[in-house]
Amino acid sequence: MGLQFKLLLRAAVNQKLFKGFTPSIAVREGQLEIIGVLLKVRASQHTCGEALLEARCHTRARCVEWLKNSDLIWPHVLVYALVTACYGGFKDMGDVFLSIIVCSFSQWLLPSEGGHLECEGIEKTWRIKQDSIAREVDILSSRNQYDIVLPELGPYVLDFTSSGHYMAVAGRKGHLAVVDMINMNLIKELQVRETVRDVVFLHNEMFFAAAQKK
CATH class of the missing domain: 1.25.40 (Serine Threonine Protein Phosphatase 5, Tetratricopeptide repeat)
Structure with a gap:
């Protein structure tokens, strides 16, 4: 533009x-x-x-x-x-x-603990499919399903802004990125060439901190 x-x-x-x-x-x-x-x-x-x-x-x-x-x-x-x-x-x-x-x-x-899955009897949470969850949640939540495949530089940890608009991803092998989750645009991406154990947004989507190995 x-x-x-x-x-x-x-x-x-x-x-x-x-x-x-x-x-x-x-x-x-x-x-x-x-x-x-x-x-x-x-x-x-x-x-x-x-x-x-x-x-x-x-x-x-x-x-x-x-x-x-x-x-x-x-x-x-x-x-x-x-x-x-x-x-x-x-x-x-x-x-x-x-x-x-x-x-x-x-x-x-209504301050409360974060949501979680609770199973009955011998049922296992890892057997519950995303489609099953989508049928039980509200309309807006059911539309927020997405599938991101990052096979090479993981395992990955994620963090979201409070609005859910932006997501930060950190791969164990040094991959860092920020993604706009509304239109799935990649905002920024870098390779720090160090082990990354965690990532978290700071006061807004422009700033984030990563736990790197020195």
């Missing part, structure tokens, strides 16, 4: 057109790629909130996920979208908003 085009988008993304804000129009048409571009050129929280409400009316669940993962949605907008979706009869969208709210705020509202 050229610099002039970026500047043009940045200038227009937060201006209201005759059909609404640009992100709202993209949501209305279900254009996920355009939404991604608009988020990258810094759409404002206000325009993203308007786009979220537009997604509610047009039952664009995938658009809602993209907007929420941008960290540009105010909490009260999510609550308002949930209430109006339920009142307007958009049950599926109400479920989507409720799942997002619970996932986003459970760490503050």
Whole structure:
């Protein structure tokens, strides 16, 4: 994307057109790629909130996920979208908003231990398939399945940002990488040529620390 085009988008993304804000129009048409571009050129929280409400009316669940993962949605907008979706009869969208709210705020509202699998009798956790788990979890969680094959430089350890937007991977043989889990883009990758035992994000996705052998 050229610099002039970026500047043009940045200038227009937060201006209201005759059909609404640009992100709202993209949501209305279900254009996920355009939404991604608009988020990258810094759409404002206000325009993203308007786009979220537009997604509610047009039952664009995938658009809602993209907007929420941008960290540009105010909490009260999510609550308002949930209430109006339920009142307007958009049950599926109400479920989507409720799942997002619970996932986003459970760490503050309902502090508890991390989730785990619990088996009955002689059943073994390692025999439970991902497909079986997907059938039992909420809609948003079931859509977050992915398969990454890294056969050569492992075993690997992983860490995620609090929003789940970014993943850091560290291979025992020195492979480090950061991946955007929304569109599966590789953000950065390096080979430190040392044993790596662990990796963790610091205050945001731009900084991480790795436990390396000196």
